[in-house]
Amino acid sequence: MMEHASLRAVPFTDVTINDAFWSGRLQANIEQTIPYQYEQCKTTGRVDALKLEWKPGDEPVPHIFWDSDIAKWIEAASYTLATKPDAQLEALLDEVIALLASAQQPDGYLNTHFTVVEPGKRWTNLRDAHELYCAGHLIEAAVAHYQATGKRSLLDVICRYCDHIAQTFGPNPGQKRGYCGHEEIELALVKLYHVTGERRYLDLSAYFINERGQQPHYFDLELKERLKQGEKDRLAEFHRTVGYEYNQSHKPVREQVHVVGHAVRAMYLYSAMADLAWELQDDTLKQACERLWADLCEKKLYITGGIGPSGHNEGFTRAYDLPNETAYAETCAAIGLVFWAHRMLHLDCDRRYADVMERALYNGVISGVSLDGRKFFYENPLASNGQVHRQDWFECACCPPNVARLLASFGNYIYSQREEEAVIHLFVQGSATLDLGTQKLSLKQQTRYPWDGEVRIQVDPEQSARFRVRVRQPGWCRKATVRVNGEPVQPASERGYLILEREWSQGDVIELTLHMPVERVYAHPQVREDRGRVALQRGPLVYCLEEVDNSSDLDALLVPQTADFTQTYVQDLASGAVALSFEAQRLEADGPSLYRTERPRTSMVQVRAVPYCLWDNRSPGEMLVWLREA
Amino acid sequence: MMEHASLRAVPFTDVTINDAFWSGRLQANIEQTIPYQYEQCKTTGRVDALKLEWKPGDEPVPHIFWDSDIAKWIEAASYTLATKPDAQLEALLDEVIALLASAQQPDGYLNTHFTVVEPGKRWTNLRDAHELYCAGHLIEAAVAHYQATGKRSLLDVICRYCDHIAQTFGPNPGQKRGYCGHEEIELALVKLYHVTGERRYLDLSAYFINERGQQPHYFDLELKERLKQGEKDRLAEFHRTVGYEYNQSHKPVREQVHVVGHAVRAMYLYSAMADLAWELQDDTLKQACERLWADLCEKKLYITGGIGPSGHNEGFTRAYDLPNETAYAETCAAIGLVFWAHRMLHLDCDRRYADVMERALYNGVISGVSLDGRKFFYENPLASNGQVHRQDWFECACCPPNVARLLASFGNYIYSQREEEAVIHLFVQGSATLDLGTQKLSLKQQTRYPWDGEVRIQVDPEQSARFRVRVRQPGWCRKATVRVNGEPVQPASERGYLILEREWSQGDVIELTLHMPVERVYAHPQVREDRGRVALQRGPLVYCLEEVDNSSDLDALLVPQTADFTQTYVQDLASGAVALSFEAQRLEADGPSLYRTERPRTSMVQVRAVPYCLWDNRSPGEMLVWLREA
Structure with a gap:
């Protein structure tokens, strides 16, 4: 057991990258995405909210997760500083961190929304309000900033906040036995433990993990208390439909067998469980992770490394339910999968973890950002009727800065x-x-x-x-x-x-x-949406068809079982990429008859497939990963 | 043009049926469905509502379409009397008709809901309130009762009502230039003209048809008036999404080219247009019907004769949008299609009309009722995951009595x-x-x-x-x-x-x-849901697979291109039916790998297909019409 728990990642600060596939992405991340995201945080009010000047009636209202957007930007910006000094960026970070420090309350508490919008409601709705989630991202930001710059400006603020949190939560009289509805702080506290050496942060992480899903259920108790105070449960109907599976608090974590609920939350939870398994040599946590891993990889993983098919819960449904056109497959969830896979890899140096990590990185993660670093997918479907395109920003803007911090620390994974x-x-x-x-x-x-x-x-x-x-x-x-x-x-x-x-x-x-031939990949027959279909993969890259190369109605194309794939390195895709060409059959709309006894005719057409991660970077149009097989 | 407008249907009263396929259905209709539906009308309050004793606060509240349920029952019961005297049923009809007569107002108006629930609101919401629709069904009932019994008891009541309607609606000063949101009265008035010889009823029908969709739009005007009176437009949001296409009033009828909106409404409208084309030798109406017919049959017709894929508008969507599992394909709509096809057939004795009529009758209409005549489908999907079953009755109970009146007059169509x-x-x-x-x-x-x-x-x-x-x-x-x-x-x-x-x-x-071999039928390639799939048809019957014969996951079965179909007359289906047997491939769930480079394995299994119209009469389970082809 735990034979490999001595393995550690080589940090990105000890790695330099000069790569045909990645360097353009990393450069766009530093030069475009990170500055652009600061501008977005600024113009949408996220930065100024830290001044705590909001008054009832003002628009916009600081949202419960705004602090986390700032935090992820700080984290991403700090990572770039660590490898590429930039005095101007460092000064900007100092400025934002000063604002954050100024927003800290005398007792150490630090949350914009609950300080100005809902004062007095602190820690009353852990299920929905993302307070500890925001704290977790602030911790990751503080750790990154300290590691990059050696400055304790944010780290000290955050340690004070964490000490406040450690006082507030725990098993002792007067403490709340709660934990966050959106996991994140658990893995962040492990990082904080690493840079500070303070064991109490590791203990707090373990406390949150161990308390999760215990009975009496904390979210029941706090809801009861809120209702007693005359509050309404605005999300009652939603929670009725998704249950405590939504936030993985339906059972104590060591009893969980199936990946369920909100996919990002699940990934952050499992990442923390793997962290604690490593830190504490806890075999029970490791085994729980292994069971969950098998459930994910055998039944709930898109070929792109995307996870979480449903928009309703932004997460998991039943085994083999992997619809393509409606795949939610949130960018953040694929990133979370990279985090988890990377941690599993350090519990056991087994390629099954690295394979999934690579699958996500080269496909469903990097699809989340445009080549120019300025447009983002929140959802990463595996088929599109032509109406799906990357956007500048989102009301709920978790994905863009999540991509940014991943790319800025991409060296960690090699x-x-x-x-x-x-x-x-x-x-x-x-x-x-x-x-x-x-x-x-x-x-x-x-x-x-x-x-x-x-x-x-x-x-x-x-x-x-x-x-x-x-x-x-x-x-x-x-x-x-x-x-x-x-x-x-x-x-x-x-x-x-x-x-x-x-x-x-x-x-x-x-x-x-x-050896890297084009492979025809088939899904398990229980994946109904992929029956009779084939995906093309070469090396780690999943391929897709785009309308710009193949005209519309991609689903009328049939890949012959004998198709011969030509691999060509072309210059018109990204900064060069391998495209696949082959002859396919196209269903022909011959005649007006709606029903006929002749099998529909087909004609042979030349088809070009391109890496999925590059789609929607040229003319907008349809896209398809799982192709009909003739 | 109009060369065949001399053709007339032989009425069911001149036809006797003693048929292996139909007689059991017709008998169940007379012995079970019709008495059972009276009981349902009685116990749900529909009969007693005619006493006009309802007071605010009473439950249930007489619904706007309750009169039509009574009317369709009278129509169906009258048809059975016409071919099979039954003193008890005739007495029951007299009783219900007396109640109806007693509900007529001094000026001839006759509508339960607007007399007791919303007095003073008569004719103020033609778009939504089904008043003229209910009148139409009462007319059909009166005509049927008079023809079956020679009694004028209901006919006289209804003629008075129609005279009141003719006074209320029309182009003259003081008249409303309106027409009903749910077509029905237009075809009914043609029937009334036939039995009374009164030309004014035909003229009123033509008036409604010609006025439909003219500008200024009547539904705009009456809505404005309602809003002026301080009423709320409860259905504003719905109508915003469906437009006037919903009730086929988006254009004058002669300009309509695409079948749109609520499918039953569309069928009743087109039936009346065909009636008027015949009666008035109106080529412009005939041509409009022909255009609409082509649009329906080339782009919007299920292989079962079902129509209207969407539950949202209970009707039509875009061309080739024929989803199977979510097919709405309301029983009433397939019945309406029979009505329209039968009328088109008398404009031109062309088998394309009879083919569709037969397709609907032998498949998507008769699927609407169980073999025992006591359970009903409102929706008739072409695939089921096992959760779809006939029900005893519906809150909106249009389909059961519609099936009843069709079967009771089935002889009309031969x-x-x-x-x-x-x-x-x-x-x-x-x-x-x-x-x-x-x-x-x-x-x-x-x-x-x-x-x-x-x-x-x-x-x-x-x-x-x-x-x-x-x-x-x-x-x-x-x-x-x-x-x-x-x-x-x-x-x-x-x-x-x-x-x-x-x-x-x-x-x-x-x-x-x-010659009646088993035919493999393919859909037009634009029907995405049927690509790579084949349906089996023998004679007029579309076949399906049921779980009871083939175990679950029917969609894992692949029909080989060389499949050899054995036709066997079996006794265990209905009162005898031809089942089809053949060898198919079943996808095997071999191993846990979610993705693999080997094409999924299959094993050969014996499969049995049964007529679609017989499905869900044995053990409940999955059903599938469009089968994957190997």
């Missing part, structure tokens, strides 16, 4: 390290410095992945030494060949990772060839 | 007649007496249709004479052979009818063999 072992999860051109315990190791990847499967890894230890390099052979890759210093080797494989253990010296080179 | 010509539209065992102008003709059909395609027609004129017998070769039948008195003949065919013109003598026999 490598891991532990005593005498370097692990390579993702193939991204660039370099990294790893800590092998005994010495530093420099790794340098050269690759055009995912456009091809050739990866050259230069291994540069400070001194020659024996250690392991563990390289993932992706689940999609059926055949990989490895050379070390030009010599073919046949490495052992452990849970999908190739084990290269030897005496390594400066300048040693691993050459990895991942 | 034959037509004109000078020196007998026309056979449907193949139903029994006999009929036709009026050829010069003499009476007796026809006698012997057949097990639709279980097989052998039809023996004995032709018995009073005296030997030359005349035409026109026999429909159904559109589904690609090969028909004909013998007369044992000798093969090769008759000419006109618009799908075989023309048998010769000197006919008593005892002459036509033997018709309609």
